[in-house]
Amino acid sequence: MKIIKDVKFLIVGLGLIGGSYAEALTDLGYEVGAITRSQKSIDYAVEKGLISHGTTEVTPEYVSKFDVIVFALYPKVLTEWIEKYQGYIKDGAVLTDVTGVKSPVVYKIQEILRPEIEFIGAHPMAGKEVYGVENADKSIFRNANYIVTPTDKNTPEGIQCCRELGKILGFKTVSELSPEKHDEMIGFLSQLTHCIAVSLMTCKESENLVDYTGDSFRDLTRIAKINENMWTELFLLNKDELLSQMDLFVEKFKELRDSIENEDTEKMKEIMKLSTHRRAFFDKKQ
Amino acid sequence: MKIIKDVKFLIVGLGLIGGSYAEALTDLGYEVGAITRSQKSIDYAVEKGLISHGTTEVTPEYVSKFDVIVFALYPKVLTEWIEKYQGYIKDGAVLTDVTGVKSPVVYKIQEILRPEIEFIGAHPMAGKEVYGVENADKSIFRNANYIVTPTDKNTPEGIQCCRELGKILGFKTVSELSPEKHDEMIGFLSQLTHCIAVSLMTCKESENLVDYTGDSFRDLTRIAKINENMWTELFLLNKDELLSQMDLFVEKFKELRDSIENEDTEKMKEIMKLSTHRRAFFDKKQ
Numbered sequence: 001m002k003i004i005k006d007v008k009f010l011i012v013g014l015g016l017i018g019g020s021y022a023e024a025l026t027d028l029g030y031e032v033g034a035i036t037r038s039q040k041s042i043d044y045a046v047e048k049g050l051i052s053h054g055t056t057e058v059t060p061e062y063v064s065k066f067d068v069i070v071f072a073l074y075p076k077v078l079t080e081w082i083e084k085y086q087g088y089i090k091d092g093a094v095l096t097d098v099t100g101v102k103s104p105v106v107y108k109i110q111e112i113l114r115p116e117i118e119f120i121g122a123h124p125m126a127g128k129e130v131y132g133v134e135n136a137d138k139s140i141f142r143n144a145n146y147i148v149t150p151t152d153k154n155t156p157e158g159i160q161c162c163r164e165l166g167k168i169l170g171f172k173t174v175s176e177l178s179p180e181k182h183d184e185m186i187g188f189l190s191q192l193t194h195c196i197a198v199s200l201m202t203c204k205e206s207e208n209l210v211d212y213t214g215d216s217f218r219d220l221t222r223i224a225k226i227n228e229n230m231w232t233e234l235f236l237l238n239k240d241e242l243l244s245q246m247d248l249f250v251e252k253f254k255e256l257r258d259s260i261e262n263e264d265t266e267k268m269k270e271i272m273k274l275s276t277h278r279r280a281f282f283d284k285k286q
Numbered sequence: 287m288k289i290i291k292d293v294k295f296l297i298v299g300l301g302l303i304g305g306s307y308a309e310a311l312t313d314l315g316y317e318v319g320a321i322t323r324s325q326k327s328i329d330y331a332v333e334k335g336l337i338s339h340g341t342t343e344v345t346p347e348y349v350s351k352f353d354v355i356v357f358a359l360y361p362k363v364l365t366e367w368i369e370k371y372q373g374y375i376k377d378g379a380v381l382t383d384v385t386g387v388k389s390p391v392v393y394k395i396q397e398i399l400r401p402e403i404e405f406i407g408a409h410p411m412a413g414k415e416v417y418g419v420e421n422a423d424k425s426i427f428r429n430a431n432y433i434v435t436p437t438d439k440n441t442p443e444g445i446q447c448c449r450e451l452g453k454i455l456g457f458k459t460v461s462e463l464s465p466e467k468h469d470e471m472i473g474f475l476s477q478l479t480h481c482i483a484v485s486l487m488t489c490k491e492s493e494n495l496v497d498y499t500g501d502s503f504r505d506l507t508r509i510a511k512i513n514e515n516m517w518t519e520l521f522l523l524n525k526d527e528l529l530s531q532m533d534l535f536v537e538k539f540k541e542l543r544d545s546i547e548n549e550d551t552e553k554m555k556e557i558m559k560l561s562t563h564r565r566a567f568f569d570k571k572q
Contacts, residue, residue, distance in 0.1 A: 125499075145497060147498060173497055189498060189503045193506045198557060199535060199539040203534050204534075210568055212433060212471050213475055214411040216475065216479040216483075217476070218568060220505070222505055222565075225561070228562070232551050232555055232558070239547075243543065245489075246539070248489050248490075252486075257481070260529060265522070269514040272512045272513075274487075275487040279511040281493050
């Protein structure tokens with residue numbers, strides 16, 4: 001599947017991410033349709049020109065129109081949708097998703113999917129602390145990374161199609177990882193960081209801390225405003241990996257704590273120097 | 287001491303913060319002098335118009351010119367300076383500082399200071415991840431908080447002078463806390479956050495993580511680029527408070543960890559809801 005001009009896109013799940021995909025693709029001149037639960041979201045997206053048309057009903061007539069289907073759903077709802085409606089999808093279509101955990105999603109779907117359709121997982125590492133299609137904004141992709149997670153069930157053409165999608169959406173980098181590597185990495189970079197932010201935010205009453213706060217606390221807790229339903233699902237789908245990343249973090253944290261307790265200034269400085277050195281890699285590419 | 291137009295300011299320690307104070311005060315039309323270790327910093331600051339004059343030598347003739355002295359030094363160097371040179375300071379002068387830890391600094395200085403001079407602690411909660419007068423920038427005060435930490439040794443006039451200084455420097459809010467309350471608060475909001483950032487940054491090699499990183503990890507590690515000498519000193523000066531804040535954080539982190547391990551979704555969601563609720567106070571005032 002080459003993404004040529006007459007390819008038709010279907011977005012299933014018109015929230016912040018689905019809406020932002022829709023906006024980017026429509027602006028590029030593609031025909032974009034949507035299926036989502038709320039008619040209000042469809043109406044909004046049509047009115048704002050994010051999609052050409054949309055529906056709250058999943059019908060064979062509508063679903064079979066599309067060449068590329070992007071699922072922007074919670075993981076469990078996603079696999080249920082595929083189980084229930086995959087018969088409606090056109091042969092040769094390419095399916096992809098935006099889910100933050102890959103192994104449990106990708107292998108499950110590839111196992112149940114009929115062979116005439118290809119599913120290739122992807123994770124657009126972009127977001128905002130707001131929800132809903134009303135906040136759709138394709139500019140969130142501009143400085144973000146897009147990760148494709150192929151398995152040996154994928155074809156070179158399917159992988160190419162998914163990579164191309166990341167590129168035309170405007171992501172800064174498009175890269176590939178196995179689903180397992182992705183989940184290890186995301187357990188550390190994204191899930192652990194959300195756990196840290198949430199824990200820090202719940203330590204103390206915050207109402208009267210605001211007047212004394214510098215940027216550090218604000219930065220570390222930006223992501224503490226969190227969608228509890230989505231993240232509970234994501235954390236549990238990646239439970240073993242996340243727990244091992246959390247344990248690694250606590251180990252490092254205790255190392256620093258003990259060096260402070262023992263007034264081991266050499267050790268303290270050594271840890272901080274390593275930290276400064278490692279953070280520098282992020283400055284260069286920022 | 288009222289901050290009227292002919293008040294002369296001395297900045298001791300011309301780094302990022304000292305230089306930013308100098309810039310703000312000079313731009314307001316005050317005469318600002320500086321004492322610092324490096325002649326290069328003096329030359330730079332004179333050339334850029336941050337100060338009127340400066341010196342690397344601490345002499346009675348120079349020091350006695352000034353009505354308000356701002357110490358932008360590391361805590362230990364600060365108390366040593368006062369011990370050695372307080373005889374040079376003009377009677378009636380007001381002294382203040384910018385140190386990130388207050389109790390050990392403020393009480394020590396007030397104990398050794400001769401009664402003709404007043405020292406009142408302050409903490410400008412502003413900064414950057416770069417150092418030196420070359421990076422001085424008064425705009426860092428604009429959205430920041432300034433905390434005055436008076437004790438019963440301070441006069442209403444001294445407190446007023448220090449509050450006024452925070453205001454004319456351009457801080458968003460000027461507030462007062464006891465040195466003890468300040469250190470408790472800063473142990474949590476600033477020191478704990480730096481410990482978390484450093485620990486997270488030292489967990490793994492970072493060179494090949496960059497391409498997969500979203501904003502969360504970048505946000506949580508911005509302050510992991512850290513001046514190891516200054517922070518080692520600050521951490522140890524506030525050791526007991528910091529350790530207790532670190533322990534509180536680990537306790538909360540483990541609570542979340544255990545709820546994930548036990549797949550206790552109710553508990554997980556409850557923690558995340560509390561987190562979202564508490565973070566909202568920061569949005570409102572941002």
